[in-house]
Amino acid sequence: MSWSGDADAFVRIEDVVKIFGDTVAVRSVNLSVRRHELFALLGSSGCGKSTLLRMLAGFEEVTSGRIYLDNEDITALPPYKRPVNMMFQSYALFPHMSVEANVAFGLKQEGVPRNEIHERVFEALDLVQLAGYARRKPHQLSGGQQQRVALARSLVKRPKLLLLDEPMSALDKQIRQKTQIELVKILEQVGVTCIMVTHDQEEAMTMADRLAVMTEGQIVQCGTPHDVYAFPSSRFVAGFIGSTNLFTGTITVDEPDHVLIESDALTRPLYVNHGVSEPLGMEVHVSIRPENMRVMREAPESESNWGHGMVSHVAWMGAYARYQVRLDAGQLVEAHVPSQILAQAEAPGVDDEVYLAWSSDSATVLPS
Amino acid sequence: MKKISWRARPGRRWLAIAPPFAWLTLFLLLPFLLVFKISFADLKFGIPPYTPLVEIKDQVLNIALSLRGYALLFTDSLYIATYLNSVKMAAITTVCCALIGYPMAYYIARSDASLRNVLLLGVILPFWTSLLLRVYAWVGILRNDGLLNNLLMWLGIIDAPLEIYRTDLAVYIGLVYAYLPFFILPLYANLVKLDHRLLEAAYDLGAKPWRAFLSVTLPMSMPGVIAGAMLVFIPTVGEYVIPEMLGGANTLMMGRVMWNEFFNNADWPMAAAVTCVMIMLLLIPLVLFQYNQVRQIEGRRKGER
Numbered sequence: 229m230s231w232s233g234d235a236d237a238f239v240r241i242e243d244v245v246k247i248f249g250d251t252v253a254v255r256s257v258n259l260s261v262r263r264h265e266l267f268a269l270l271g272s273s274g275c276g277k278s279t280l281l282r283m284l285a286g287f288e289e290v291t292s293g294r295i296y297l298d299n300e301d302i303t304a305l306p307p308y309k310r311p312v313n314m315m316f317q318s319y320a321l322f323p324h325m326s327v328e329a330n331v332a333f334g335l336k337q338e339g340v341p342r343n344e345i346h347e348r349v350f351e352a353l354d355l356v357q358l359a360g361y362a363r364r365k366p367h368q369l370s371g372g373q374q375q376r377v378a379l380a381r382s383l384v385k386r387p388k389l390l391l392l393d394e395p396m397s398a399l400d401k402q403i404r405q406k407t408q409i410e411l412v413k414i415l416e417q418v419g420v421t422c423i424m425v426t427h428d429q430e431e432a433m434t435m436a437d438r439l440a441v442m443t444e445g446q447i448v449q450c451g452t453p454h455d456v457y458a459f460p461s462s463r464f465v466a467g468f469i470g471s472t473n474l475f476t477g478t479i480t481v482d483e484p485d486h487v488l489i490e491s492d493a494l495t496r497p498l499y500v501n502h503g504v505s506e507p508l509g510m511e512v513h514v515s516i517r518p519e520n521m522r523v524m525r526e527a528p529e530s531e532s533n534w535g536h537g538m539v540s541h542v543a544w545m546g547a548y549a550r551y552q553v554r555l556d557a558g559q560l561v562e563a564h565v566p567s568q569i570l571a572q573a574e575a576p577g578v579d580d581e582v583y584l585a586w587s588s589d590s591a592t593v594l595p596s
Numbered sequence: 597m598k599k600i601s602w603r604a605r606p607g608r609r610w611l612a613i614a615p616p617f618a619w620l621t622l623f624l625l626l627p628f629l630l631v632f633k634i635s636f637a638d639l640k641f642g643i644p645p646y647t648p649l650v651e652i653k654d655q656v657l658n659i660a661l662s663l664r665g666y667a668l669l670f671t672d673s674l675y676i677a678t679y680l681n682s683v684k685m686a687a688i689t690t691v692c693c694a695l696i697g698y699p700m701a702y703y704i705a706r707s708d709a710s711l712r713n714v715l716l717l718g719v720i721l722p723f724w725t726s727l728l729l730r731v732y733a734w735v736g737i738l739r740n741d742g743l744l745n746n747l748l749m750w751l752g753i754i755d756a757p758l759e760i761y762r763t764d765l766a767v768y769i770g771l772v773y774a775y776l777p778f779f780i781l782p783l784y785a786n787l788v789k790l791d792h793r794l795l796e797a798a799y800d801l802g803a804k805p806w807r808a809f810l811s812v813t814l815p816m817s818m819p820g821v822i823a824g825a826m827l828v829f830i831p832t833v834g835e836y837v838i839p840e841m842l843g844g845a846n847t848l849m850m851g852r853v854m855w856n857e858f859f860n861n862a863d864w865p866m867a868a869a870v871t872c873v874m875i876m877l878l879l880i881p882l883v884l885f886q887y888n889q890v891r892q893i894e895g896r897r898k899g900e901r
């Protein structure tokens with residue numbers, strides 16, 4: 229599959245392959261990122277996302293393929309000649325330099341006049357609200373402040389492309405969410421095109437305009453966070469982005485506007501209101517998100533899209549309760565029930581018999 | 597019940613600090629005080645060959661502080677010249693060690709982990725042979741009819757042998773050879789810890805490799821350079837064996853003067869005075885350096901809080 233060939237592509241990655249010795253880190257990646265877009269490469273460790281980012285920065289040479297930035301081929305440029313700046317995972321601030329000198333470093337390499345350097349450094353420090361910390365050394369700052377210095381340092385040269393390597397990984401969990409939103413606001417204010425790498429799907433969903441899910445050196449799906457969540461293209465993506473319930477079954481009826489799928493795990497067939505390209509009788513997987521599962525005491529009246537089982541565990545999560553229901557056929561299904569609904573009627577408890585139901589538009593057929 | 601942590605108990609603290617203190621007192625401070633005492637005595641024939649400082653004679657307490665040694669030190673231009681020359685030779689040796697040792701340490705720190713140990717072994721290996729033997733080997737190499745001259749004449753580069761043996765140049769060669777590992781090892785330990793991402797950050801910000809080296813690697817390795825320089829400079833100032841074996845009659849170095857005073861002239865007070873002044877000469881910069889280091893570390897600790 230290819231996501232390149234976009235007319236307004238600002239960053240274009242074409243058939244990029246990276247081989248280290250006898251391991252293939254990145255296998256034929258094609259990707260385009262639009263101007264001013266915040267794009268996330270999402271995947272677990274070892275999926276090749278960091279290698280791809282390092283090739284964009286110029287720290288790794290591509291084995292084959294080309295990388296274009298603003299219609300210029302940057303594949304062979306060394307890192308110090310690329311209009312690309314990176315915010316490193318652990319920030320990589322120069323410990324022997326003050327905050328001001330850290331931010332000024334990039335401009336000095338360019339030979340920018342002194343008073344302009346001063347001006348631009350303080351502009352950048354203002355942007356990240358650290359103007360009062362110019363004389364401090366990095367070790368005198370908190371983790372969040374260090375991150376903002378690193379951001380100022382990578383933005384001060386006004387790069388065409390900003391790379392963020394796991395931007396939140398060195399921060400405490402409590403301040404991550406707030407920082408994610410602040411970071412997005414700063415990046416929007418500057419209007420820089422940005423590619424970030426993360427293993428945290430929540431982080432990618434919070435920050436990115438679009439994201440690509442990577443595994444084993446390949447991009448398996450690319451789209452807006454909503455699209456990838458709502459319409460995962462494979463079992464891997466469905467399981468990686470949020471949690472989901474998967475049912476395996478065979479197609480018994482295939483009409484243009486709907487399909488019926490018989491699954492051994494369920495008493496009733498699955499009715500999905502979108503057609504599929506797979507032939508009758510083929511084995512497919514159906515994904516239903518836990519928040520689309522309703523938990524009821526009475527049997528639904530419809531012919532399809534429900535199952536019967538017994539509650540095996542209930543976890544109170546605050547905004548919702550996480551139900552685990554063992555279906556009659558033995559499969560464990562997760563359902564998230566909003567707290568308001570639980571408050572309205574007597575909520576089912578452990579070992580209660582319940583019915584699980586879902587609407588026909590909340591199920592997605594996954595061919596692989 | 598309030599429990600006092602073991603760190604807070606004064607007894608245990610002393611237990612940990614006492615052994616090194618006792619060691620330093622016994623083997624450093626006491627001998628130095630003895631030498632210091634002798635430096636204020638006067639020359640006398642007999643055993644020991646110097647006069648006592650404090651003596652009770654005919655119910656009179658005599659305290660005699662002789663300043664002869666010190667007076668001679670600061671009036672006889674030979675001693676002053678020797679001090680200056682020792683410091684100069686030590687300084688040049690240190691600079692040479694830095695110029696040769698830095699690229700070596702850098703290369704070792706940058707090689708693969710497997711090769712690194714082999715290279716380090718190569719640096720340490722000469723220590724397995726006695727220094728005396730190794731300096732004798734240099735005599736064999738540098739002599740007028742030695743290996744070096746024979747090779748150069750055989751190659752036709754020179755017609756007459758080069759006069760290296762028994763000159764200052766031979767002393768420099770010997771000193772740099774002997775003390776190079778002392779420069780390389782602490783510097784290597786520093787360079788190998790350098791976070792490679794800092795260099796990547798420098799490249800990323802537009803620094804060409806040599807600029808990245810000058811603005812990141814070099815300043816960050818300064819503690820290693822200073823430690824190595826100290827380890828070379830301090831023992832070189834008082835070095836005896838190498839100038840004695842390779843130097844000429846007019847190679848003036850403190851170690852040789854001390855030896856002469858002690859063993860040839862049997863002038864213990866003079867030798868002790870020479871030693872004391874040399875220690876002071878070395879101690880002052882060392883204390884300043886140490887004070888500066890401690891202040892920096894303290895400052896960093898406060899910043900981390």
